[in-house]
Amino acid sequence: MSKPRSRWSAIVIAIAVTTLGCGGAPKPEGRVASSQGAIRGAAEAGAEGVPRATLHMKLAQEQREQALELMKSGENHRAELLLARAEADAELALALARESSAKADAEKVDEELEALSKQVEE
Amino acid sequence: MRRASSPMVVLIAVLPVAALACASARPPKELIEAREEYRRAEAGNAAKLVPAELHVARGALDTAERAFAEDPASQDAIDNAYIALRKIQRAEALGNAALSMQDKASFEKSIRLTQQELLTRSTSKLKNTEGALAKERDSLAKEKETSAAERAARVEAEKKAQDAMDALAKNLAVKSEARGTVITLAGGLVFATGRSAILPGAQSQLNQVADALKSQAEHHFSVEGHTDNQGSDRINDDLSLRRANAVREYLVVRGVAAAAISATGFGSSRPVGDNKTAEGRAMNRRVEIIVDKQP
Numbered sequence: 432m433s434k435p436r437s438r439w440s441a442i443v444i445a446i447a448v449t450t451l452g453c454g455g456a457p458k459p460e461g462r463v464a465s466s467q468g469a470i471r472g473a474a475e476a477g478a479e480g481v482p483r484a485t486l487h488m489k490l491a492q493e494q495r496e497q498a499l500e501l502m503k504s505g506e507n508h509r510a511e512l513l514l515a516r517a518e519a520d521a522e523l524a525l526a527l528a529r530e531s532s533a534k535a536d537a538e539k540v541d542e543e544l545e546a547l548s549k550q551v552e553e
Numbered sequence: 554m555r556r557a558s559s560p561m562v563v564l565i566a567v568l569p570v571a572a573l574a575c576a577s578a579r580p581p582k583e584l585i586e587a588r589e590e591y592r593r594a595e596a597g598n599a600a601k602l603v604p605a606e607l608h609v610a611r612g613a614l615d616t617a618e619r620a621f622a623e624d625p626a627s628q629d630a631i632d633n634a635y636i637a638l639r640k641i642q643r644a645e646a647l648g649n650a651a652l653s654m655q656d657k658a659s660f661e662k663s664i665r666l667t668q669q670e671l672l673t674r675s676t677s678k679l680k681n682t683e684g685a686l687a688k689e690r691d692s693l694a695k696e697k698e699t700s701a702a703e704r705a706a707r708v709e710a711e712k713k714a715q716d717a718m719d720a721l722a723k724n725l726a727v728k729s730e731a732r733g734t735v736i737t738l739a740g741g742l743v744f745a746t747g748r749s750a751i752l753p754g755a756q757s758q759l760n761q762v763a764d765a766l767k768s769q770a771e772h773h774f775s776v777e778g779h780t781d782n783q784g785s786d787r788i789n790d791d792l793s794l795r796r797a798n799a800v801r802e803y804l805v806v807r808g809v810a811a812a813a814i815s816a817t818g819f820g821s822s823r824p825v826g827d828n829k830t831a832e833g834r835a836m837n838r839r840v841e842i843i844v845d846k847q848p
Contacts, residue, residue: 487639512632519613519639526646533653540660547667 458502459511466495466514469521476528484527491520578625583634587614590641598648599641602655606644613637710770717765718844725758733846736762740780740796740838749795751803759800762842763807766814773845774814776801781834782821794818800840 470491478484498513580588591614594600599607617633624630718734721727726737743755751759766774778793778800797816805811821828826836 509628512629512636515636516632516639519636519643523639523643523646526643526650530646530650530653533650533657537653537657537660540657540664544660544664544667547664547671551667551671 456507456511458507459498459514462511462514462518463499463502466491466498466518466521469518469525470495473521473525473528476525477532478521478524478528481524481528481531483531484524487520487524487527491517491524493517494520580621580625581631581634583631583638584617584621587617587634587638587641590638590645594641594645594648597645598652599644601648602651603644603647606647607641610637610640610644613640710768714765714768714770717768721761721765724761730843732843734844736765736842736844738762738800738840738842739835740840741835743800743840744796747792749792749799751799756803759803760807763804763809766804766809766842766844767807769844772813773847774804774809775843775845776804776814776816777823777841777843778816778818779823779825779837779839779841780821781837782824782828783834786820790818790820792818793820796840800842804842 470488473484473488473491478488494513494517498510498517501507501510501513591610594607594610599610613633614637617630617637620627620633621630718727721736728735728737738755738758742758743751745752766772776797778795778797780789780793782789794816795818797818801814801816804814821837824833824837825839826833828834828837
């Protein structure tokens with residue numbers, strides 16, 4: 432009676448050890464998608480055309496690619512952090528694009544106001 | 554001896570361990586940067602304009618601090634500090650964007666106000682111009698009316714004057730010359746020889762002349778006295794002037810404007826007939842009334 436029970440225990444332990452041996456952390460599929468979305472969003476906002484944002488776009492893409500490679504070798508924990516870094520860089524690029532665009536918009540309106548003020552003075 | 558040396562041994566053993574601990578507790582440069590960046594963000598636009606974003610960044614920084622406290626030398630600590638730094642930078646960029654948007658809104662408001670001011674000015678200017686135009690139009694219309702009335706009056710007056718001159722021409726010698734219309738009164742019919750008093754028989758003719766002259770408003774009249782060459786020039790000059798004055802005064806009494814009529818005596822200096830013949834001398838004894846061409 433005790434032999435089959437110990438056999439089952441051994442199987443359970445073996446499975447647990449195998450799983451933990453594979454890196455422990457599950458594949459960060461959510462981060463893969465969200466980092467991709469962040470990069471796409473920044474690109475759509477024109478971040479690649481904003482000098483200060485370009486570097487962060489490049490970093491985001493590189494880190495994401497690096498993370499995907501690590502996932503292939505099962506290094507999921509490190510991959511997840513790299514994906515989070517990529518996402519943070521992409522989100523920063525998007526914010527920099529917005530900052531640049533808002534600044535340009537304000538400057539344009541300021542110029543219009545200045546031209547109008549000159550008309551008033553005339 | 555054995556007792557005294559044991560604390561030293563412990564100290565010697567602990568010091569390298571403590572030194573190693575201090576060395577490993579030194580934060581990664583990403584965390585140092587994140588902390589500095591957060592201090593800047595707290596004092597900048599992010600804290601004022603996008604506090605929620607800065608709060609998110611603060612959360613990331615706390616995570617990084619925890620990771621560092623758990624394992625200062627780990628890659629996790631570096632990665633979390635890197636992520637925190639980016640989130641803080643993001644909050645700052647969004648804060649700057651919010652400030653620009655505020656500026657833009659403020660500029661747009663100023664534009665609207667300025668446009669309103671310009672519009673008010675233009676409207677006021679337009680109203681003034683319209684008012685001035687309306688006045689000008691009224692003035693022109695009145696002028697036109699006046700001008701038409703004046704023209705009609707002038708035409709009427711000219712017609713009346715012409716009619717009067719035509720009527721006069723039936724009884725008196727009236728001719729048109731370069732100097733104007735000349736009405737000639739025969740001296741023998743108006744004055745007794747050597748006298749300057751107007752004969753009663755001539756008054757009817759002079760009345761007609763006065764009426765005709767009155768219809769020639771705005772014209773100037775010259776009364777010229779002439780004699781034949783009988784007698785001295787001094788006497789003839791004097792007589793011709795007295796006769797011219799007598800006619801002038803008569804016409805003034807009859808209503809011709811005194812300021813519009815002058816009198817001159819020419820004596821025998823401007824004969825129109827031959828002084829050798831009685832007929833010629835009779836022609837020379839005359840009073841001429843000239844209606845000047847120019848009013």
